[in-house]
Amino acid sequence: MTARTYGGVSAEERRAQRRAALLEAALEIIGGQGLDKLTVAGLCARAGLNERYYYEQFDSRDAVLIALLDGMAEELAAAIVDALRTAPTDTRGMSEAAVRAGIEVLTDDPRKARVALILSAATPELRSRTLATIRAFANLVAAQGVDFLAIGSDRPDPAIAFRATYLVGGLVQVLAGWLHGDLPLTRDELIAHTTDVFVLLGEDLARRSG
Incomplete structure (x- = not known):
């Protein structure tokens, strides 16, 4: 029919x-x-x-929560990938574009950051899904970094995955603290400091691999 x-x-x-x-x-x-x-x-x-x-x-209610969390993750990924397409072609420009795009998605609409933080610890399944999402974004950061910094090797360098996970996981914790008022920074300052860390770890890794 x-x-x-x-x-x-x-x-x-x-x-x-x-x-x-x-x-x-x-x-x-x-x-x-x-x-x-x-x-x-x-x-x-x-x-x-x-x-x-x-x-x-x-x-179920959990199905609603999972769909909501997944939808925000998809929106974040799309915003970051889109920002990278038009970003300046230098390390700082690429890092700043990606960081700004992600933070703006979560803070332009304050509900999204609050909901993401609430859902990330709401149930065992949502905690597991949050960790999987962090891994996915870490993989995105690692892949972009390898391509941009021209890091090549016959064997994957575990330092790449470590640093990408450290950056994404650290940003999640920093953003949570900032939203709770624990970090007296403007949003632009938050973006600038986060960009500094991304650039520092990325360029250092490129030197180590060169």
């Missing part, structure tokens, strides 16, 4: 719109009120949808 199209919008597009509305509602509730305020009824009321549409998309 062919799904109907209403007003030029297909059934698949309508499902995608409802999913986006539910995730936006989850972001609003968790970011503004906390995770314990997230209920099916409250989520559907915020999204303006009947509860049956919730069950069309998700089979």
Whole structure:
């Protein structure tokens, strides 16, 4: 049976719109009120949808949280890759573009950083997913660094993976402290200091590998 199209919008597009509305509602509730305020009824009321549409998309609250975390990770990755395409072609320019893009995604909309921090420790599965996301971003940093710094070797240098993981994991902790008010820096200062560390470790690694 062919799904109907209403007003030029297909059934698949309508499902995608409802999913986006539910995730936006989850972001609003968790970011503004906390995770314990997230209920099916409250989520559907915020999204303006009947509860049956919730069950069309998700089979549990954890499924909502995972989708929300994964969506933010995808947005971060896309922003960083896009920024690198037009970044100045020097070490500092590339590092600053990537750092700024990531930090701006999480801080232009304050809900996103709060929700990312809340979800990162909410359940064992979300903690595991957060660690996997950090590894994925560390792999992205390592790959970009190897290509840009022209680090070549017959065998992968474990120092590359170590430094990339250190940078990404450290940035997560620094950003958490900054958001909690523990670091008296402006956002531009945070970006500048983070860029300094990325450049320092990257250029030092290139010298060691040269």
